[in-house]
Amino acid sequence: MATSFRRPFQVLVRNMGNWVEGIYQPDDGIGLKRTIMATVQMPSTGDLGKIELLPYGKRAGRYIKIYTDERLNCVNQKIAPGRQALPGDIFYYDGSEYLIFGESDFQMLGRSRSTPVSHWRYYACELIESAELENVS
Numbered sequence: 001m002a003t004s005f006r007r008p009f010q011v012l013v014r015n016m017g018n019w020v021e022g023i024y025q026p027d028d029g030i031g032l033k034r035t036i037m038a039t040v041q042m043p044s045t046g047d048l049g050k051i052e053l054l055p056y057g058k059r060a061g062r063y064i065k066i067y068t069d070e071r072l073n074c075v076n077q078k079i080a081p082g083r084q085a086l087p088g089d090i091f092y093y094d095g096s097e098y099l100i101f102g103e104s105d106f107q108m109l110g111r112s113r114s115t116p117v118s119h120w121r122y123y124a125c126e127l128i129e130s131a132e133l134e135n136v137s
Contacts, residue, residue, distance in 0.1 A: 098124035
C-alpha cells in the first residue's frame with residue numbers, strides 16, 4: 001500500500017566482509033545499489049526509547065525512521081540457528097549514510113485488523129566512521 005508521501009531513495013545492499021588477522025573488514029564499496037520508494041521521518045520520543053534499548057542505540061549520531069514497501073536487510077549477527085549474518089543495508093538520506101539496524105513488520109499488525117497494513121518500518125543510524133562499521137560475524 002503505497003502512499004503519496006513516498007519519494008525515491010538510494011540503498012546500498014552490501015556484501016559480507018571478511019576477517020583479516022582477527023579484524024573484520026567490511027565490504028563497504030561493493031554491493032548492489034538500488035532505488036526504493038520510502039518515507040523518512042525523525043524518530044518520536046517513544047521510538048528513541050526503543051532505539052536506546054538496542055545495541056546500535058548506544059552510539060552517538062542521528063537516527064531516522066524509514067517506511068517502505070520494500071524489504072531491506074538489517075545488520076544482524078548470526079546468533080541463533082537458521083539466522084543469517086548480514087552487514088546491513090546502507091540508506092542514503094540528506095547527504096549522509098545510515099545503517100539499517102531495526103525492523104518492524106506491520107504485516108503482522110494487518111492480520112488483526114480488517115484493513116491490511118503491508119509495509120515495513122526500519123530504524124537507521126548515521127554512519128559516523130565510514131571505515132569502521134560494527135562487526136557482523
